[in-house]
Amino acid sequence: MKIALLISTYNWPKALKLVLKSAAKQSLMPDEILIADDGSKNKTKSIIAKYQKKYNLPLKHIWHEDKGFRRTVILNKALAATNADYIVQLDGDCIMHHNFVRDHVQHAKKNRFLFGSRVNLKESCLEEIFKNKETEFDFFDQRITKRTRNLHIDFLAKLYKESPELSSKVRGCNISYWREDFLKVNGYNEDMTGWGKEDSEFVIRLLNNNIYGKRVRYNAIVYHIWHKNACRAKEVVNTKIQAESIENRSKRCENGVSKYLENATPSSISK
Template identity: 45%
Template sequence: MTVSLIISTYNWPEALELVLLSVAKQSVLPDQIVIADDGSDQRTAALIAGFRRDLPIEHVWHEDNGFQKTLILNKALKVCKTDYIIEIDGDIILHKHFIKDHIASAERGFFVQGSRAMIGEQLSEKTLRDKKMSFSCLTNGMTTRFNAIRFPLFSGIFKTNPYSSHNVKGCNLAFWLDDYVRINGYFNGFTGWGWEDYEFAERLINSGIKKKRLKWAAIGYHIFHPLSSRSNFKPNEMIYRETVDNKMWHRTPGFHEVVGI
């Protein structure tokens, strides 16, 4: 099985640097790393260029036209050449066994929802300043300690409703590339933040792919930041509700409608 790590980012190279440093320290490296860049300025490109000497990174960028995460993710997936996709946000620092744990949990017929340990505001500021990334459930300043526990032998005791798209987050998500392609990827009709992950997961489930919950393994540590604008929250929720009510598994425009990559 070959694996791509997809990292979405927008104009926060200080956080992306920590993410890429954590990728470089993985016990098992991904076969491909794709940065899905939603219109960042030249600072991000310069940072990525520095990491390309040691990591197999591809940088997929489009012009800044507001929050277009689903579109840039579909563009990034166009260049993927692997069987399996692990998706994170550009503010998720990885435990050194993150990729290894995700590979161990991969199973045909499932997508995997991982969890995130939240780094508090003060610890986040210190981490961004000092670039020291040694975290555990006992670290002072970790606000969700339960999610910072790594105990993969017992990760299977946590069960979830395999047919529920509730609480799916793209900050720590894994799926098979052919499942993604079959449902036409993310829906490009979303404007602004909110509901795009739920809607994508709902279509995977409607297509016959079940959800698996991963706890105490594949740990991602989330760097604190202010909340994104919720101005399009309600219109985006209506798109999600339409997918749920009509049991949709395919929407356009999406992956197949992306051109020019």
């Protein structure tokens, strides 16, 4: 099974440094790392090149021009640029526990997607974390919140079962799925631009295809670096699109990844 680690990012190279450092420490290394870059400036490109050389990471940088928040678009382009069997996805502001990839892979099963826990790092500690380039945080660390999410216990993680219901715990910053399932639902819905609901709407279509979700609590932990909230101007529009997907029992979106798959090459995708 070929595994791809998919990291979405936008103009925060300082955070991406820590994410890539945590990628280099994984107990199970992915076969490739896809950086889905929603139009960052050259500093991000330089950081990626540096870490690729420093840690010999199998990095692939997929970039397009900055035309506003187009996370759905760049994620689709990144998925079109890989032939990996299984995708482990997070955001570029989430540091990975050293067993993050391993945990997702060991719970992977056909007709199942996974979603894991997110521990929050406090705003007051960010300067210290960036200065010391820290990527490891134990249960008693005073710089984290939601500390019970920071318990890594394999046998407890196995107790959670898959479900056909949409969980409020689903986050695109900690999710994994089979690439064939992603293609089946035509990936992310590019009618949804701006922040809000793009991940849960994608998951709804998976569920409507009888691809059920399993929460991977006590495994698959990420540490979310605090930042100000994104602009939520499109949330109402995106919520309406999600509601229509629920009402219509949608199994596939029209405006999705398929447009990038025909005659796709890395050079044709990264624009």
